[in-house]
Amino acid sequence: xxxxxxxxxxxxxxxxxxxxxxxxxxxxxxxxxxxxxxxxxxxxxxxxxxxxxxxxxxxxxxxxxxxxxxxxxxxxxxxxxxxxxxxxxxxxxxxxxxxxxxxxxxxxxxxxxxxxxxxxxxxxxxxxxxxxxxxxxxxxxxxx
Amino acid sequence: xxxxxxxxxxxxxxxxxxxxxxxxxxxxxxxxxxxxxxxxxxxxxxxxxxxxxxxxxxxxxxxxxxxxxxxxxxxxxxxxxxxxxxxxxxxxxxxxxxxxxxxxxxxxxxxxxxxxxxxxxxxxxxxxxxxxxxxxxxxxxxxxxxxxxxxxxxxxxx
Numbered sequence: 001x002x003x004x005x006x007x008x009x010x011x012x013x014x015x016x017x018x019x020x021x022x023x024x025x026x027x028x029x030x031x032x033x034x035x036x037x038x039x040x041x042x043x044x045x046x047x048x049x050x051x052x053x054x055x056x057x058x059x060x061x062x063x064x065x066x067x068x069x070x071x072x073x074x075x076x077x078x079x080x081x082x083x084x085x086x087x088x089x090x091x092x093x094x095x096x097x098x099x100x101x102x103x104x105x106x107x108x109x110x111x112x113x114x115x116x117x118x119x120x121x122x123x124x125x126x127x128x129x130x131x132x133x134x135x136x137x138x139x140x141x142x143x144x
Numbered sequence: 145x146x147x148x149x150x151x152x153x154x155x156x157x158x159x160x161x162x163x164x165x166x167x168x169x170x171x172x173x174x175x176x177x178x179x180x181x182x183x184x185x186x187x188x189x190x191x192x193x194x195x196x197x198x199x200x201x202x203x204x205x206x207x208x209x210x211x212x213x214x215x216x217x218x219x220x221x222x223x224x225x226x227x228x229x230x231x232x233x234x235x236x237x238x239x240x241x242x243x244x245x246x247x248x249x250x251x252x253x254x255x256x257x258x259x260x261x262x263x264x265x266x267x268x269x270x271x272x273x274x275x276x277x278x279x280x281x282x283x284x285x286x287x288x289x290x291x292x293x294x295x296x297x298x299x300x301x302x
Contacts, residue, residue, distance in 0.1 A: 014205035025203055034197035059206055066205035072192055073202050081146060113179040 001035045002114055003028070003135060005073065006105045006125075007046035009118040010039060014051070014063050020120040020136075027118070027136030037073040038112065042104040044075060082107050098125050152177075 005013070012020035013028075028035060044067065052060040067073060078086070085107040089095045095103055102125035109117055109129055117126050118135040126134045154162070166173045192200070 010202075013202055016207060029198055032194065034192050034194055037202070055206070063205045066201040069201040072197055072200040112182045113175065 001031060001033070001116065002038055002112070003031075003035045004105065004109050004112075004114045004117040005037050005039045005043070006117065006119045006121060007043040007050060007101060008120040009135075010043060010047035010063075011050050011054075012120050014047075014066060015055070015059075023136045024118060024120070034072070035116070037070075038076055038108075038114065039073060040104055040108045041075055041077050042101055046101050076108055076112065078104055078108070082111055085111070095128065098123055098128070 008020075009024060012018045012024040015021060018024075028037070048060050048063060051063045067075075082104070086100065086103040089103040089106055090098070090100050095106070098106065102121070102123045105117070105119075106125050106128055108114075109132060115131065116133050116135055117129075119126055126132050162173050162176060166176055169176075
Protein backbone atom coordinates (compact mmCIF):
# COMPACT_ATOMS: atom_id res chain seq x y z
CA UNK A 1 0.00 0.00 0.00
CA UNK A 2 1.21 3.50 -0.85
CA UNK A 3 0.11 6.62 0.96
CA UNK A 4 0.54 10.14 -0.34
CA UNK A 5 1.78 12.54 2.34
CA UNK A 6 1.04 16.21 1.77
CA UNK A 7 2.77 19.14 3.49
CA UNK A 8 0.31 19.29 6.40
CA UNK A 9 0.76 15.56 7.04
CA UNK A 10 4.55 15.88 6.89
CA UNK A 11 4.44 18.58 9.54
CA UNK A 12 2.10 16.48 11.69
CA UNK A 13 4.33 13.40 11.43
CA UNK A 14 7.52 15.27 12.19
CA UNK A 15 6.44 17.54 15.04
CA UNK A 16 5.37 15.97 18.37
CA UNK A 17 3.83 19.32 19.30
CA UNK A 18 1.51 19.30 16.28
CA UNK A 19 -2.16 18.63 17.07
CA UNK A 20 -2.32 15.93 14.41
CA UNK A 21 0.93 14.17 15.34
CA UNK A 22 -0.53 11.33 17.39
CA UNK A 23 -3.31 10.54 14.91
CA UNK A 24 -0.89 10.69 11.98
CA UNK A 25 1.69 8.38 13.51
CA UNK A 26 -0.81 5.89 14.88
CA UNK A 27 -2.82 5.63 11.68
CA UNK A 28 0.32 4.78 9.69
CA UNK A 29 1.75 2.38 12.27
CA UNK A 30 -1.52 0.47 12.33
CA UNK A 31 -1.22 -0.43 8.65
CA UNK A 32 0.00 -3.93 7.95
CA UNK A 33 2.17 -4.34 5.97
CA UNK A 34 3.84 -0.97 6.54
CA UNK A 35 2.96 1.44 3.74
CA UNK A 36 5.28 3.22 1.37
CA UNK A 37 5.00 6.95 1.95
CA UNK A 38 5.12 9.18 -1.11
CA UNK A 39 5.39 12.95 -1.20
CA UNK A 40 6.43 15.53 -3.76
CA UNK A 41 9.28 18.00 -3.78
CA UNK A 42 6.64 20.76 -3.73
CA UNK A 43 5.06 19.39 -0.55
CA UNK A 44 8.53 19.06 0.93
CA UNK A 45 9.30 22.71 0.22
CA UNK A 46 6.00 23.74 1.80
CA UNK A 47 6.66 21.61 4.90
CA UNK A 48 10.20 22.95 5.35
CA UNK A 49 8.91 26.51 5.03
CA UNK A 50 6.16 25.77 7.55
CA UNK A 51 8.60 24.22 10.02
CA UNK A 52 10.99 27.15 9.60
CA UNK A 53 8.18 29.65 10.21
CA UNK A 54 6.88 27.84 13.29
CA UNK A 55 10.03 26.57 15.01
CA UNK A 56 12.94 28.25 13.23
CA UNK A 57 15.80 27.18 11.01
CA UNK A 58 17.27 24.45 13.26
CA UNK A 59 13.92 22.63 13.31
CA UNK A 60 13.65 22.86 9.53
CA UNK A 61 17.18 21.46 9.22
CA UNK A 62 16.23 18.65 11.56
CA UNK A 63 13.24 17.82 9.36
CA UNK A 64 15.49 17.88 6.32
CA UNK A 65 17.91 15.42 7.94
CA UNK A 66 15.05 13.10 8.90
CA UNK A 67 13.70 13.10 5.36
CA UNK A 68 17.16 12.36 3.97
CA UNK A 69 17.61 9.48 6.39
CA UNK A 70 14.09 8.09 5.99
CA UNK A 71 13.60 4.79 4.20
CA UNK A 72 9.83 4.94 4.49
CA UNK A 73 9.37 8.21 2.61
CA UNK A 74 10.06 8.67 -1.07
CA UNK A 75 10.00 11.97 -2.89
CA UNK A 76 8.38 12.16 -6.32
CA UNK A 77 9.62 15.08 -8.37
CA UNK A 78 7.21 17.40 -10.08
CA UNK A 79 8.44 17.12 -13.65
CA UNK A 80 7.33 19.45 -16.46
CA UNK A 81 4.36 17.22 -17.35
CA UNK A 82 3.16 17.08 -13.77
CA UNK A 83 3.71 20.80 -13.34
CA UNK A 84 1.61 21.50 -16.44
CA UNK A 85 -1.14 19.21 -15.16
CA UNK A 86 -1.13 21.06 -11.81
CA UNK A 87 -1.08 24.39 -13.63
CA UNK A 88 -4.15 23.44 -15.65
CA UNK A 89 -5.93 22.16 -12.56
CA UNK A 90 -5.28 25.45 -10.79
CA UNK A 91 -6.81 27.33 -13.73
CA UNK A 92 -9.92 25.16 -13.83
CA UNK A 93 -13.10 26.31 -12.06
CA UNK A 94 -13.42 22.85 -10.47
CA UNK A 95 -10.33 23.56 -8.38
CA UNK A 96 -11.20 27.12 -7.37
CA UNK A 97 -11.00 26.16 -3.68
CA UNK A 98 -7.49 24.70 -3.98
CA UNK A 99 -4.14 26.45 -3.76
CA UNK A 100 -1.36 25.58 -6.18
CA UNK A 101 0.33 23.24 -3.71
CA UNK A 102 -2.91 21.27 -3.45
CA UNK A 103 -3.06 21.09 -7.23
CA UNK A 104 0.46 19.61 -7.44
CA UNK A 105 -0.56 17.00 -4.84
CA UNK A 106 -3.73 16.28 -6.77
CA UNK A 107 -1.85 15.90 -10.04
CA UNK A 108 0.77 13.65 -8.43
CA UNK A 109 -1.81 11.38 -6.82
CA UNK A 110 -3.61 10.99 -10.14
CA UNK A 111 -0.42 10.37 -12.09
CA UNK A 112 0.88 7.80 -9.62
CA UNK A 113 -2.49 6.08 -9.28
CA UNK A 114 -2.47 6.36 -5.48
CA UNK A 115 -5.52 5.31 -3.47
CA UNK A 116 -4.71 6.80 -0.07
CA UNK A 117 -3.63 10.26 1.00
CA UNK A 118 -2.81 11.65 4.41
CA UNK A 119 -3.61 15.29 5.00
CA UNK A 120 -4.62 17.61 7.81
CA UNK A 121 -5.46 20.40 5.43
CA UNK A 122 -8.99 21.76 5.42
CA UNK A 123 -8.67 22.08 1.66
CA UNK A 124 -10.91 19.58 -0.17
CA UNK A 125 -8.18 18.42 -2.55
CA UNK A 126 -8.50 14.76 -1.51
CA UNK A 127 -12.20 14.78 -2.29
CA UNK A 128 -11.37 16.03 -5.80
CA UNK A 129 -9.94 12.61 -6.70
CA UNK A 130 -12.57 9.92 -7.19
CA UNK A 131 -11.93 6.94 -4.95
CA UNK A 132 -9.04 8.52 -3.02
CA UNK A 133 -9.30 7.73 0.69
CA UNK A 134 -8.30 10.31 3.28
CA UNK A 135 -6.13 9.35 6.24
CA UNK A 136 -6.29 9.37 9.16
CA UNK A 137 -9.72 7.82 9.50
CA UNK A 138 -11.72 7.78 12.72
CA UNK A 139 -12.36 4.61 14.69
CA UNK A 140 -15.71 4.31 12.91
CA UNK A 141 -13.90 4.31 9.58
CA UNK A 142 -15.34 7.62 8.47
CA UNK A 143 -13.04 10.25 7.06
CA UNK A 144 -12.03 12.95 9.48
CA UNK B 145 -0.20 13.35 -18.10
CA UNK B 146 0.83 12.16 -21.53
CA UNK B 147 1.10 8.45 -22.26
CA UNK B 148 3.03 6.54 -24.86
CA UNK B 149 2.12 3.10 -26.10
CA UNK B 150 4.63 0.28 -25.99
CA UNK B 151 4.68 -3.50 -26.23
CA UNK B 152 6.01 -5.59 -23.41
CA UNK B 153 6.58 -9.33 -23.32
CA UNK B 154 5.52 -11.16 -20.20
CA UNK B 155 5.17 -14.88 -19.64
CA UNK B 156 1.84 -16.62 -20.11
CA UNK B 157 1.38 -17.33 -16.41
CA UNK B 158 1.97 -13.69 -15.39
CA UNK B 159 -0.43 -12.57 -18.10
CA UNK B 160 -3.11 -14.93 -16.83
CA UNK B 161 -2.65 -13.70 -13.21
CA UNK B 162 -2.66 -10.10 -14.29
CA UNK B 163 -5.87 -10.57 -16.28
CA UNK B 164 -7.50 -12.29 -13.31
CA UNK B 165 -6.44 -9.55 -10.84
CA UNK B 166 -7.62 -6.80 -13.18
CA UNK B 167 -11.03 -8.45 -13.57
CA UNK B 168 -11.31 -9.01 -9.83
CA UNK B 169 -10.55 -5.34 -9.07
CA UNK B 170 -12.57 -3.92 -11.93
CA UNK B 171 -9.54 -2.24 -13.44
CA UNK B 172 -7.68 -2.57 -16.70
CA UNK B 173 -4.51 -4.63 -17.03
CA UNK B 174 -2.69 -1.54 -18.31
CA UNK B 175 -3.65 0.35 -15.17
CA UNK B 176 -2.18 -2.35 -12.95
CA UNK B 177 1.03 -2.41 -14.96
CA UNK B 178 1.32 1.39 -14.80
CA UNK B 179 0.81 1.30 -11.05
CA UNK B 180 3.51 -1.33 -10.66
CA UNK B 181 5.91 0.70 -12.79
CA UNK B 182 5.18 3.82 -10.74
CA UNK B 183 5.84 1.88 -7.55
CA UNK B 184 9.16 0.72 -8.97
CA UNK B 185 10.16 4.23 -10.04
CA UNK B 186 9.24 5.88 -6.75
CA UNK B 187 10.78 3.23 -4.58
CA UNK B 188 7.36 1.63 -4.35
CA UNK B 189 6.88 -0.97 -1.71
CA UNK B 190 10.20 -0.71 0.07
CA UNK B 191 9.42 -3.85 2.02
CA UNK B 192 10.24 -2.25 5.36
CA UNK B 193 9.63 -4.46 8.35
CA UNK B 194 7.14 -3.15 10.89
CA UNK B 195 9.86 -2.46 13.46
CA UNK B 196 11.96 -0.63 10.90
CA UNK B 197 8.96 1.40 9.80
CA UNK B 198 8.06 2.34 13.38
CA UNK B 199 11.59 3.55 13.99
CA UNK B 200 11.86 5.55 10.79
CA UNK B 201 13.42 9.01 11.30
CA UNK B 202 10.42 10.74 9.73
CA UNK B 203 8.47 10.08 12.95
CA UNK B 204 11.13 11.65 15.15
CA UNK B 205 12.26 14.71 13.22
CA UNK B 206 11.97 16.99 16.26
CA UNK B 207 12.40 14.40 18.96
CA UNK B 208 10.56 11.43 20.39
CA UNK B 209 6.80 11.20 20.59
CA UNK B 210 5.43 12.17 23.97
CA UNK B 211 2.05 11.92 25.60
CA UNK B 212 -0.18 14.97 25.17
CA UNK B 213 0.25 16.05 28.79
CA UNK B 214 4.05 16.24 28.53
CA UNK B 215 4.33 18.29 25.37
CA UNK B 216 6.69 21.25 25.69
CA UNK B 217 4.06 23.90 25.12
CA UNK B 218 2.14 22.48 28.08
CA UNK B 219 5.17 22.87 30.36
CA UNK B 220 4.04 23.99 33.76
CA UNK B 221 0.49 22.81 33.24
CA UNK B 222 -0.06 19.11 32.75
CA UNK B 223 -3.79 18.94 33.29
CA UNK B 224 -6.30 18.48 30.53
CA UNK B 225 -8.64 21.35 31.28
CA UNK B 226 -8.11 25.08 31.60
CA UNK B 227 -5.74 26.25 34.30
CA UNK B 228 -7.69 27.13 37.43
CA UNK B 229 -6.63 30.18 39.37
CA UNK B 230 -8.52 30.46 42.66
CA UNK B 231 -7.53 34.15 42.85
CA UNK B 232 -9.57 34.74 39.71
CA UNK B 233 -12.57 32.67 40.77
CA UNK B 234 -15.43 35.08 41.54
CA UNK B 235 -17.12 32.43 43.62
CA UNK B 236 -14.13 32.35 45.97
CA UNK B 237 -13.42 36.06 46.19
CA UNK B 238 -14.20 37.64 49.53
CA UNK B 239 -17.13 39.90 50.23
CA UNK B 240 -14.61 42.74 50.68
CA UNK B 241 -13.36 42.25 47.10
CA UNK B 242 -16.85 42.30 45.64
CA UNK B 243 -18.21 45.27 47.61
CA UNK B 244 -16.44 48.62 47.00
CA UNK B 245 -18.21 50.03 50.04
CA UNK B 246 -16.31 47.58 52.22
CA UNK B 247 -12.84 48.60 51.02
CA UNK B 248 -10.61 50.08 53.68
CA UNK B 249 -10.22 53.78 54.37
CA UNK B 250 -6.60 53.54 53.15
CA UNK B 251 -7.79 52.24 49.73
CA UNK B 252 -10.23 55.11 49.30
CA UNK B 253 -8.15 58.04 50.63
CA UNK B 254 -4.95 59.01 48.72
CA UNK B 255 -3.97 61.24 51.61
CA UNK B 256 -3.63 58.17 53.77
CA UNK B 257 -1.13 56.43 51.49
CA UNK B 258 2.31 56.02 53.00
CA UNK B 259 5.16 58.46 52.57
CA UNK B 260 7.04 55.74 50.68
CA UNK B 261 4.26 55.55 48.05
CA UNK B 262 4.26 59.29 47.49
CA UNK B 263 8.02 60.03 47.51
CA UNK B 264 10.18 58.52 44.69
CA UNK B 265 13.30 59.43 46.63
CA UNK B 266 12.25 56.96 49.27
CA UNK B 267 11.91 54.05 46.85
CA UNK B 268 14.14 51.11 47.61
CA UNK B 269 17.37 50.27 45.85
CA UNK B 270 15.55 47.37 44.24
CA UNK B 271 13.06 49.75 42.57
CA UNK B 272 15.75 52.09 41.25
CA UNK B 273 18.32 49.55 39.98
CA UNK B 274 17.49 48.12 36.51
CA UNK B 275 20.30 45.59 36.89
CA UNK B 276 18.24 43.89 39.57
CA UNK B 277 16.00 42.15 37.12
CA UNK B 278 12.76 41.19 38.84
CA UNK B 279 12.56 38.10 36.62
CA UNK B 280 15.71 36.84 38.35
CA UNK B 281 14.85 38.17 41.75
CA UNK B 282 11.12 38.31 42.16
CA UNK B 283 11.40 39.78 45.63
CA UNK B 284 10.08 38.59 48.95
CA UNK B 285 6.43 39.25 48.12
CA UNK B 286 6.32 37.22 44.89
CA UNK B 287 4.92 33.75 44.78
CA UNK B 288 7.13 30.98 43.43
CA UNK B 289 7.31 31.08 39.64
CA UNK B 290 5.32 34.31 39.38
CA UNK B 291 8.03 36.41 37.77
CA UNK B 292 9.42 33.71 35.48
CA UNK B 293 9.01 34.55 31.81
CA UNK B 294 6.53 32.50 29.77
CA UNK B 295 8.10 29.47 28.04
CA UNK B 296 9.27 30.37 24.55
CA UNK B 297 7.71 28.77 21.51
CA UNK B 298 9.23 25.41 20.80
CA UNK B 299 11.30 25.50 23.96
CA UNK B 300 12.62 22.06 24.81
CA UNK B 301 11.91 20.71 21.38
CA UNK B 302 15.41 21.05 20.07
